[in-house]
Amino acid sequence: MAPAIHIRDLCFAWPGQTAPCLTLSALDVDQGEQVFIQGESCAGKSTLLNLIGGVLVPRQGSLQILDQALDALSPPARDRFRVDHIGFIFQQFNLLPYLSALDNVLLPCRFSATRARRAGARPVEEARRLLDALEVDAGDAARPASTLSVGQQQRVAAARALIGRPELILADEPTSALDPRRQDAFLTLLGKEVAAHGSSLVLVSHDPRLASRFDRCITL
Amino acid sequence: MKTLLPLAWASAWNRRLSLTLATLSIALAVALLLSVTRAREAAQTHFAQSVAGGDLVVGPRGSPVQLLLHAVFHLGDASHTLAWKSYQALAADPLIAWRLPLALGDSHQGFPVLGSTPEYFRHLGDGQQQGLRFADGRPFAGLFEAVIGAEVAARLGYRTGQQITLQHGASHLDAHHHDEDANHPEHADKPFRIVGVLAPTGTPVDRTLVVSLQALEAIHLDWQGGMPMPGLSIPAEAAGKFDLTPKHLNAVLIGLHQRTDVFRVQRQINAFGGEPLMAILPGLAMDELWQLVGSVERTLHGLAWLVMAAGLAGLVAVIVASLGERRRELAILRSVGAGRRHIIGLLVLEGALVTVAGIALGMVVVEAAGHLLAPWLRTRLGMDLSGATLSIEALQRVGAVLATGIAASLIPAWRASRMALADGLLPRL
Numbered sequence: 001m002a003p004a005i006h007i008r009d010l011c012f013a014w015p016g017q018t019a020p021c022l023t024l025s026a027l028d029v030d031q032g033e034q035v036f037i038q039g040e041s042c043a044g045k046s047t048l049l050n051l052i053g054g055v056l057v058p059r060q061g062s063l064q065i066l067d068q069a070l071d072a073l074s075p076p077a078r079d080r081f082r083v084d085h086i087g088f089i090f091q092q093f094n095l096l097p098y099l100s101a102l103d104n105v106l107l108p109c110r111f112s113a114t115r116a117r118r119a120g121a122r123p124v125e126e127a128r129r130l131l132d133a134l135e136v137d138a139g140d141a142a143r144p145a146s147t148l149s150v151g152q153q154q155r156v157a158a159a160r161a162l163i164g165r166p167e168l169i170l171a172d173e174p175t176s177a178l179d180p181r182r183q184d185a186f187l188t189l190l191g192k193e194v195a196a197h198g199s200s201l202v203l204v205s206h207d208p209r210l211a212s213r214f215d216r217c218i219t220l
Numbered sequence: 221m222k223t224l225l226p227l228a229w230a231s232a233w234n235r236r237l238s239l240t241l242a243t244l245s246i247a248l249a250v251a252l253l254l255s256v257t258r259a260r261e262a263a264q265t266h267f268a269q270s271v272a273g274g275d276l277v278v279g280p281r282g283s284p285v286q287l288l289l290h291a292v293f294h295l296g297d298a299s300h301t302l303a304w305k306s307y308q309a310l311a312a313d314p315l316i317a318w319r320l321p322l323a324l325g326d327s328h329q330g331f332p333v334l335g336s337t338p339e340y341f342r343h344l345g346d347g348q349q350q351g352l353r354f355a356d357g358r359p360f361a362g363l364f365e366a367v368i369g370a371e372v373a374a375r376l377g378y379r380t381g382q383q384i385t386l387q388h389g390a391s392h393l394d395a396h397h398h399d400e401d402a403n404h405p406e407h408a409d410k411p412f413r414i415v416g417v418l419a420p421t422g423t424p425v426d427r428t429l430v431v432s433l434q435a436l437e438a439i440h441l442d443w444q445g446g447m448p449m450p451g452l453s454i455p456a457e458a459a460g461k462f463d464l465t466p467k468h469l470n471a472v473l474i475g476l477h478q479r480t481d482v483f484r485v486q487r488q489i490n491a492f493g494g495e496p497l498m499a500i501l502p503g504l505a506m507d508e509l510w511q512l513v514g515s516v517e518r519t520l521h522g523l524a525w526l527v528m529a530a531g532l533a534g535l536v537a538v539i540v541a542s543l544g545e546r547r548r549e550l551a552i553l554r555s556v557g558a559g560r561r562h563i564i565g566l567l568v569l570e571g572a573l574v575t576v577a578g579i580a581l582g583m584v585v586v587e588a589a590g591h592l593l594a595p596w597l598r599t600r601l602g603m604d605l606s607g608a609t610l611s612i613e614a615l616q617r618v619g620a621v622l623a624t625g626i627a628a629s630l631i632p633a634w635r636a637s638r639m640a641l642a643d644g645l646l647p648r649l
Contacts, residue, residue: 046644046645046646049645049646050644050645050646053555053644053645055554055641055644055645056644075559075560076559076560076561079554079557079558079559079560079562080557080559082555082557083556083557084557088555088556088645090555090645090646093548093552094552095552096230096231096549096552096553097234098230098231098233098234099227099230103230107552107553107556108556108557110223110227110556111223111556111557111558111562112557160556172646
């Protein structure tokens with residue numbers, strides 16, 4: 001089975017800068033593995049996310065997602081690849097405020113036929129099921145995303161990342177806007193759903209306390 | 221498109237206040253543009269209908285446009301006249317089917333009074349059909365009988381059987397200012413009876429009172445130099461005893477047996493030996509007049525396009541200004557698979573939506589204003605907007621607006637795609 005992420009001798013620098021802002025000699029994540037990456041806020045976490053998401057292209061080294069070298073793809077193809085195979089969860093403000101929670105969850109299915117297909121015959125049903133599993137009730141699902149609490153928003157974002165069973169879920173400090181008790185509940189729900197989908201999870205955070213519940217821990 | 225339109229709509233709805241204002245400014249510009257176009261078209265139709273009555277207009281030599289304005293639209297003062305003898309000489313021409321003498325100069329409550337013959341009602345028309353229809357009554361037959369146009373009747377509330385007196389002197393263009401006509405002495409001693417009211421035609425006939433040439437002679441029997449002669453007063457009953465053959469006319473309208481003879485007859489009249497005469501083709505003189513009016517129309521059009529440019533610039537400004545607060549939105553869209561072309565498509569769609577909404581609103585405003593103002597325009601200017609629909613030209617203009625709106629939306633679209641590329645998935649807020 002192809003590794004979810006395969007990185008060797010990665011080096012990235014912004015155009016016009018000589019000093020690289022991120023170097024990474026090796027990173028391998030197997031499919032189904034849940035990995036915790038711990039790094040300080042200036043350690044290039046967001047750059048790594050943008051590289052794995054195919055928004056940035058490495059200057060040197062190889063970066064393969066599911067055996068696909070991202071720099072071999074054209075920008076539109078990278079955009080398609082991203083939505084077909086990766087679900088993102090950010091720190092906060094994950095949702096389009098003018099859409100309902102349900103429509104936010106369905107967004108990847110709008111842009112990716114692959115995700116829509118994998119979400120089943122009726123993606124709406126799958127979205128409802130995911131929201132239910134992540135403890136967002138049907139009434140809240142119909143409300144505009146901007147009216148939901150931060151905790152609810154993060155769970156809606158998790159449902160959006162999971163819909164259509166992408167192989168890889170990338171989460172960037174998804175719990176930093178939550179209080180400790182809700183952090184725990186959120187990570188439990190997320191871990192359970194990711195495992196149920198058989199996806200890989202890469203969670204990036206500065207907070208080492210989260211590491212205990214992951215298969216593997218890497219420090220950036 | 222199917223992916224983006226609901227998103228573009230939802231996003232635009234989320235910022236509806238500022239976008240509504242942009243829509244309004246575009247709607248106003250579209251309304252301005254369309255009403256200039258429509259007014260021009262209505263005026264053109266109105267003018268074309270007005271000159272449909274004859275093949276040639278004959279008058280004293282001078283400016284063709286002036287003769288046209290005077291003879292057809294009864295506007296302005298005629299500086300020259302032609303002699304009755306010349307009118308009679310035209311009868312000898314076998315190519316001429318009919319002649320209609322026209323004498324102007326008096327008015328009633330600001331409406332022009334035209335002296336002619338009962339033939340007038342047979343030869344003039346509304347552009348669709350020859351001959352004027354009577355809403356009520358009949359053509360004049362007796363000396364002090366008058367037939368009034370539809371609008372004269374409607375505005376002054378006149379019916380057949382009523383008595384009216386004429387004022388000496390030409391009408392004022394704006395009938396609302398008939399206080400000024402108080403300066404004009406009245407022909408109060410010789411009142412006219414209204415014997416007929418014409419059906420509406422959408423031509424200057426609607427604004428005209430028609431009497432016989434003899435009647436005009438009769439009311440001026442005891443006048444000289446534009447004033448009643450002191451010490452002389454000829455009562456109405458006695459007027460019939462005088463020779464009432466007119467001595468001067470302002471113009472003659474001519475119909476031919478064969479329209480193809482029109483240039484031949486025109487040459488003959490222009491070469492007339494008795495006095496310097498001029499025959500004009502109403503359509504050609506109208507084109508000349510139209511060139512004068514055309515420059516005004518072009519200026520108005522230029523202004524309308526400037527307003528349109530301001531409206532579209534406002535739209536671009538509103539969308540560009542919104543981009544700063546939409547960085548997060550663009551990043552989220554990127555993370556769920558939106559590429560550069562999607563971002564561009566989304567913003568162009570937004571601009572197009574606002575432009576389309578503005579165009580639709582502008583068209584509604586023009587239609588509504590057309591309906592509300594149609595009676596007013598008809599009475600004030602004789603222009604008929606009721607039949608006006610969207611012409612090809614108006615549609616072309618609307619299409620040009622839409623294309624410009626979409627092209628203008630490329631500015632924020634390009635900027636948004638640059639921002640989205642630079643920000644990636646995590647904008648620094």
